[in-house]
Amino acid sequence: MKTLLLGADGRLRFIWRAALYCVLAAVIVPILLQYAIGPLQAKLDIADDLSPAGIAFGEAVSFVVALICTIPFAIYERHSPFHYGLPLRRIFGARLWGGFAVGAVMAGAVGLAMILLGGMQVKGLALSGHALFYAALAWLGANICVGISEEFFFRAYFLQALWKSIGFWPASIVIALLFAAAHYFFKDGENIWDVITLVSLSLWLCYTVLKTGTLWFAVGFHIAFDFMQLFVIGTPNGARIPKERLLDATFRGPDWLTGGVLGTEASFVMYPLIALIWLYVWRRFRPAALTQALA
Numbered sequence: 001m002k003t004l005l006l007g008a009d010g011r012l013r014f015i016w017r018a019a020l021y022c023v024l025a026a027v028i029v030p031i032l033l034q035y036a037i038g039p040l041q042a043k044l045d046i047a048d049d050l051s052p053a054g055i056a057f058g059e060a061v062s063f064v065v066a067l068i069c070t071i072p073f074a075i076y077e078r079h080s081p082f083h084y085g086l087p088l089r090r091i092f093g094a095r096l097w098g099g100f101a102v103g104a105v106m107a108g109a110v111g112l113a114m115i116l117l118g119g120m121q122v123k124g125l126a127l128s129g130h131a132l133f134y135a136a137l138a139w140l141g142a143n144i145c146v147g148i149s150e151e152f153f154f155r156a157y158f159l160q161a162l163w164k165s166i167g168f169w170p171a172s173i174v175i176a177l178l179f180a181a182a183h184y185f186f187k188d189g190e191n192i193w194d195v196i197t198l199v200s201l202s203l204w205l206c207y208t209v210l211k212t213g214t215l216w217f218a219v220g221f222h223i224a225f226d227f228m229q230l231f232v233i234g235t236p237n238g239a240r241i242p243k244e245r246l247l248d249a250t251f252r253g254p255d256w257l258t259g260g261v262l263g264t265e266a267s268f269v270m271y272p273l274i275a276l277i278w279l280y281v282w283r284r285f286r287p288a289a290l291t292q293a294l295a
Contacts (some may be wrong), residue, residue: 099220119253235263
């Protein structure tokens with residue numbers, strides 16, 4: 001039993017650390033926090049909808065869950081909780097902005113393709129003046145929460161612990177399946193086409209960690225892609241329409257083009273673009289040394 005649980009260094013094996021993190025993050029901590037989250041959400045009068053406030057609140061909760069689950073392992077390993085791919089000294093570095101550019105271009109290309117192919121009809125702007133300015137800031141803030149929270153939850157400590165125990169690609173596959181499952185079972189209207197997109201993007205986001213040695217590229221991509229699809233394009237997401245969006249647009253094309261109730265993520269236009277961003281990262285970055293990526 002001791003050999004099963006402990007490695008040669010006498011410390012808990014990384015596979016058990018990853019399993020403990022998963023149980024804590026998926027079950028135990030959310031159950032414990034629910035008694036505080038519900039009353040707080042009611043007190044702040046935050047609706048559970050596709051608005052900047054609703055998104056920011058939900059993602060803030062996810063970040064707190066991930067942070068609570070990471071801290072014990074960080075203490076055990078004598079590291080900062082942000083040591084696992086999100087060093088604060090590189091928060092505004094080139095990796096973040098590089099990922100941001102890729103996310104913005106990719107989502108913009110999907111929106112443009114839907115317009116050119118007749119799946120998206122733009123009537124004009126849905127907002128103007130101060131309302132437009134404040135909505136843009138609110139959605140940017142909400143999607144910063146999305147990018148940091150989801151990447152920290154899935155691809156910070158959890159990825160590195162699995163990586164050290166079963167190898168990079170097996171770890172990435174496990175996380176991609178869990179990432180897709182979290183969306184599939186908890187978002188309305190999910191289908192196989194969106195699952196393909198989610199699995200492919202999750203594997204690619206893990207790959208960016210392997211190639212860049214940091215999570216900031218993935219965070220930047222996540223922020224920009226969601227900002228573009230939710231605020232700029234205003235695409236449906238899980239059968240809900242984003243509030244306070246930029247464009248007054250309708251989506252009357254076939255589901256294969258518009259993604260139906262799932263929006264841009266489930267559009268078939270995503271697939272060639274996903275292939276292109278895999279190629280881009282493969283050509284753009286030299287592989288980060290394993291010790292650097294796991295440092």
